Amino acid sequence: MSVTDTDGGGDVVAGACPPLWLGVDVGGTNIKWGLVDDGGRVLLRDHLPTYADQPPSLAIHRVVAAIDARLATRNWRRSDVQGIGLATPGTMDIPSGMILEPPNLPGWRHFPVRDALADASGLPVAFANDANAAAFGEHWAGSGGKLDSLLLLTLGTGVGGGVLVHGRTLDGTHSYGGECGHIIIDPDPNARMCGCGRTGHLEAYASATALVKRCEEALASGRSSSLGRTTLDPAGLSALAIGQAAAAGDGLARELVLDTALYLGIGLASLIHVLDPAIVLLGGAMDFGGESSPLGREFLEKIRREVGLRVFPDLAGKTTIRFASLGGDAGFIGAAGIARAASLGGSGLPHVRQG
């Protein structure tokens, strides 16, 4: 199911009746939120700045006010909404609804975010890790095709991991489940340093940050490339710029992009043997144009080939690997879907606070 962008104002979408679900996806820069119908279609979407250094209670009240204001423009009220799904980055304690010590939300440490939103909104709130919520979103309304076992790697500043098993997010015992960016692809103690402070993790090789770093190193070592010019302007060297240079035929840029595919293939080999997911999705901005571009297809093909070299042949042949489809909406759509699943599951599903 594709996302229906109805977010241009105007009348209520025909057929969009309750139950409706809200999804809220808190990031370090923006809070994205949206209203989703019972089939995962987006009826409204919006975002507001997080102001991550300010007290989170202010952000919660700004979100609720923004939701009320936008709902009103469509003649909806908060009481038309069945529940809210709230996704945040870790670290977190999902059962108790707490944000713990999130690196990107310095003002939000040890904050009972789920209950604060339930109190402010008067609605039941289900709480989830943002990367796992995005995986649930792709499962419910995106490339995941409702398959109940799914792995999503989101390539951006870091490598986010979202995992669905048995149709549920793999939250883990200590709310660290699905941290797939931190599997080890190089055991050498002198391997690349990850943002988390450990070495050899997938994220230290395959994130956009890592791609830029590998490019800087190659240029510093004297490799020639059209990208050499951008080093005069430090802001010019980005994963996007490297991807554009690769698409334009720059040899070094192509090599760096395809090395990223190699690293992802190594990591996916481990992940596929453990999880045996129905589908592996690659999300995030670093898709090199996606399926519609030759470089995007080459990137994906290289990942598949590397997986094929390292995984049981039967299993490799059966595992679909493709790009995700919901983009930056996956998190709030998935959060809304988790709220819906929690509601359908009744009291059996934990981590919901009634409003």
Add this chain to the structure above:
Amino acid sequence: MSVTDTDGGGDVVAGACPPLWLGVDVGGTNIKWGLVDDGGRVLLRDHLPTYADQPPSLAIHRVVAAIDARLATRNWRRSDVQGIGLATPGTMDIPSGMILEPPNLPGWRHFPVRDALADASGLPVAFANDANAAAFGEHWAGSGGKLDSLLLLTLGTGVGGGVLVHGRTLDGTHSYGGECGHIIIDPDPNARMCGCGRTGHLEAYASATALVKRCEEALASGRSSSLGRTTLDPAGLSALAIGQAAAAGDGLARELVLDTALYLGIGLASLIHVLDPAIVLLGGAMDFGGESSPLGREFLEKIRREVGLRVFPDLAGKTTIRFASLGGDAGFIGAAGIARAASLGGSGLPHVRQG
């Protein structure tokens, strides 16, 4: 809960009333089976040879006949048994109850083993992967302490992986879930060759087979060791012999054993980030004496230390790593437990064939 060994003949165990469960664990050499009560206690256990080259239907009938004969000695009948759990090695198709192409059961290819046992016994049969069944056994009646998220690595000829998530075995989409012996710990294309034909897998470094191979290589390269003498007798060089030499203070043997812990630590770092299990258990014969021996404790301590170097500190600190407790009984106990869980779960749990 420890296993109560009541398997010495004699009267019916006091308090052992139905519901009773049978577990059957098919291996390449032996078929182990046992009768288990509703709390996971073993009331009877036995084994018979598999004869893996012979038609599996003969083995199924031999198992049922052996079960009947042993039950009769305790004044039980098959009708006292609620159901059977059947565990086999892969490759398999769990939903359809098929064994596919198991390397260790050459005569059993493409055999509908679950339904054959249901037909022969007249009892409902639940089907599971043997390593995942062992994980369920440790969860139900062993070191797993009923925690609903557990990882079991079984160190033997290979490295078996069993995973419980959400209290259920991680069967995977194509019945390959939990193949943790095949995660990559060395990405070098010239890394060690795994039994599966791919390179760099954990099993190629940390299995008993790999330990012996690493020892042979060290001796061949001229390293001195008390083990050098055993190379005159090829049968003498075994994981057990290496462990005994290490316990006796042999330098090379100690190094090889602790290298095994290093490799396991690398692999576990990836697995813990993905699964965030409540507990990690190490099973199989290669426990170097277990918790009760200095070498076993040193082995475990080294694994914990290596995990601590590679995993988020908070997560590493929260994850328990210890030895499993059910030994070779884990598979049939877990299979029996899965049959029980399937029965309690009603028709919602798949993979059960009524007898």
